[in-house]
Every structure is written in structure tokens, then in C-alpha cells.
Amino acid sequence: MANRTNQLLVPQARAALEQLKFEVAQELGIQLPQDGYYGHMTTRDMGSIGGLITRRLVQIAEQQLAGRR
Incomplete structure (x- = not known):
């Protein structure tokens, strides 16, 4: 396995x-x-x-933030 320098804040998200x-x-x-x-x-x-992937993650975050208002 490659040496990964990026660490996920939520490891279960991998x-x-x-x-x-x-x-x-x-x-x-x-x-x-x-x-x-x-x-x-x-x-x-x-x-x-x-x-x-980045666009999808931003879209998901925007939807979640919109739902909190």
C-alpha cells in the first residue's frame, strides 16, 4: 500500500x-x-x-448546510 500523507478526519469515510x-x-x-x-x-x-469528486462533496456540504437553516 502506498504511503498516504493525507489523513481523513473521519477514518470511517474511507x-x-x-x-x-x-x-x-x-x-x-x-x-x-x-x-x-x-x-x-x-x-x-x-x-x-x-x-x-470535489464538486460532489461541495454539493453535498451545500445541501446539508441549506437543510440546517
């Missing part, structure tokens, strides 16, 4: 983030390696996946 990564990649038509090694992935593909 599985949900992994699932989101696979869903986003599938929507974009990008095949993720089954062995978990992303070294052969293009920067463009990984950036597309990361960008869409």
Missing part, C-alpha cells in the same frame, strides 16, 4: 470515498486498475476524477 471514486470513474468512462496501483493512470484522468 470506504465511502473509495466507492465515490469508482462511481465517478465509471461515469467518466475511465477504467481504474483493480490492483489499486494508479501509477499508470494519466494525470488528466486522475484530475478529472478528483475534480468531479
Whole structure:
């Protein structure tokens, strides 16, 4: 496993983030390696996946904040 420097504030969220990564990649038509090694992935593909994940997380946060008012 790769050395991860980013630590999740909620460690239980790791599985949900992994699932989101696979869903986003599938929507974009990008095949993720089954062995978990992303070294052969293009920067463009990984950036597309990361960008869409970020947009989704911001959207979820905005919806939650709107619901609290």
C-alpha cells in the first residue's frame, strides 16, 4: 500500500470515498486498475476524477448546510 500523507478526519469515510471514486470513474468512462496501483493512470484522468469528486462533496456540504437553516 502506498504511503498516504493525507489523513481523513473521519477514518470511517474511507470506504465511502473509495466507492465515490469508482462511481465517478465509471461515469467518466475511465477504467481504474483493480490492483489499486494508479501509477499508470494519466494525470488528466486522475484530475478529472478528483475534480468531479470535489464538486460532489461541495454539493453535498451545500445541501446539508441549506437543510440546517
